[in-house]
Amino acid sequence: MSRSKKNKRNSNNNRSVPAKSAGIRPSKSLGQNFLTDEEVIREIVEGSNISKETFVIEIGPGTGALTLPLAERAGHVTAVELDERVIPGLRVKTFSLGNVDIIHEDILKVDLEALISENLAKYGLKEVRIVGNLPYYITTPIIMKLLEEETGAASITVMMQKEVADRIAAEPGTKPAGAITYSVHYYAEVSRITDVGRESFYPVPKVDSAVLRLDLREEHPVKVADEDLYFNCIKAGFSHRRKTLLNSLMSLGGYEKAEIERALTAAGIEPERRAESLSMEEFAKLADSLGGINCETSKN
Numbered sequence: 177m178s179r180s181k182k183n184k185r186n187s188n189n190n191r192s193v194p195a196k197s198a199g200i201r202p203s204k205s206l207g208q209n210f211l212t213d214e215e216v217i218r219e220i221v222e223g224s225n226i227s228k229e230t231f232v233i234e235i236g237p238g239t240g241a242l243t244l245p246l247a248e249r250a251g252h253v254t255a256v257e258l259d260e261r262v263i264p265g266l267r268v269k270t271f272s273l274g275n276v277d278i279i280h281e282d283i284l285k286v287d288l289e290a291l292i293s294e295n296l297a298k299y300g301l302k303e304v305r306i307v308g309n310l311p312y313y314i315t316t317p318i319i320m321k322l323l324e325e326e327t328g329a330a331s332i333t334v335m336m337q338k339e340v341a342d343r344i345a346a347e348p349g350t351k352p353a354g355a356i357t358y359s360v361h362y363y364a365e366v367s368r369i370t371d372v373g374r375e376s377f378y379p380v381p382k383v384d385s386a387v388l389r390l391d392l393r394e395e396h397p398v399k400v401a402d403e404d405l406y407f408n409c410i411k412a413g414f415s416h417r418r419k420t421l422l423n424s425l426m427s428l429g430g431y432e433k434a435e436i437e438r439a440l441t442a443a444g445i446e447p448e449r450r451a452e453s454l455s456m457e458e459f460a461k462l463a464d465s466l467g468g469i470n471c472e473t474s475k476n
C-alpha cells in the first residue's frame with residue numbers, strides 16, 4: 177500500500193500535536209511543513225541508526241517532532257534552527273532530557289567540523305550522524321554542504337521532496353539519473369528509508385516526500401586526478417539533457433569542439449551519447465582525459 181493511501185486511512189490515529197497548537201504560524205519561506213505522523217517519525221529515528229554513542233546534528237528541528245525521539249536514543253543532540261520563534265518552546269520541551277542543545281543559526285553557515293570535534297570530545301561520543309526533515313527550498317545546497325565538507329559523519333538521514341529523492345536514489349548510468357545522482361553517489365551509498373505522503377505534514381504541502389539515508393563512503397568509488405573537473409564535466413553533461421555529450425560539454429568553456437571529441441574518444445565514449453548513459457567510471461575517464469588536454473595546452 178502506498179504511504180499516501182495508508183496515511184489517508186490512518187489520518188486520525190497517527191497524529192501527534194500539530195504545530196498550530198504550539199502557537200507557531202508555519203512560515204512558507206522557511207519551508208515549514210511540520211511532521212505530524214508518529215509512524216513516519218518512528219521510521220526516521222529507527223532508520224537513522226543512532227545509539228547512545230552517537231552525536232546527532234538535527235537540521236531544522238521546528239517544533240521538535242523529531243528532536244525528542246532522537247534525543248531519547250542518542251548520546252547528545254545539537255539541533256540547528258533558523259527560525260527564532262520556535263527556539264524558546266524547543267528549549268522548554270527538551271530541557272528535562274538534558275542532552276539537547278539548540279543553536280539559532282543557518283545550517284549553511286555552521287562550521288560543522290568545529291561543532292563535531294567539540295561535541296565528540298565534550299560528551300565522549302564515538303560517531304556523528306546527521307538527521308533532518310529538510311526545508312524544500314534548500315535541500316540540495318544542504319546535502320552538498322554535508323557531503324563536500326567530509327565531516328566524518330557516518331550517515332545523513334534526510335526527508336526531502338519525493339522527486340528529488342528519486343533523482344538522488346537513481347543508479348548512475350540510468351535514465352532517472354541527474355547531476356546530483358553522480359555527486360551524491362561519489363560520497364555516499366544511498367538507501368531509501370520510506371516514502372511519505374503529503375498528509376503526514378502540517379500544513380499539507382503540494383508534493384509527497386521520501387526519506388533517504390546516505391551512508392558516507394570511506395573511499396570514493398572512482399579515482400580522478402582533478403575532482404573539480406570531474407564535477408564540472410558532470411554538471412556540463414547534464415546542462416542540456418537532450419543534447420549529445422559532445423555538444424553539452426561545450427558549456428565547460430575553454431575547449432575546442434575537436435578537443436572535447438578527442439577526450440571523449442580517448443575515454444572510450446561515443447560523442448553522440450547522452451550524459452545519463454555514462455557510468456561514474458566513464459565520467460572519471462572523461463575528466464582525466466580532458467585534464468590531459470589542459471596539461472598539453474599549458475606545456476605549449
Ligand code: SAM
Nearest residue numbers: 209210211236237238241258259282283309311
Ligand atoms: N523537524 C521539523 C518537523 O519535522 O516537523 C520541522 C521540519 S520543516 C520541513 C524545516 C525546518 O527547517 C523548519 O523548522 C525551518 O524553520 C528550518 N529551517 C529552514 N531553513 C533553515 C536553515 N537555513 N537552517 C536551519 N534551519 C532551517
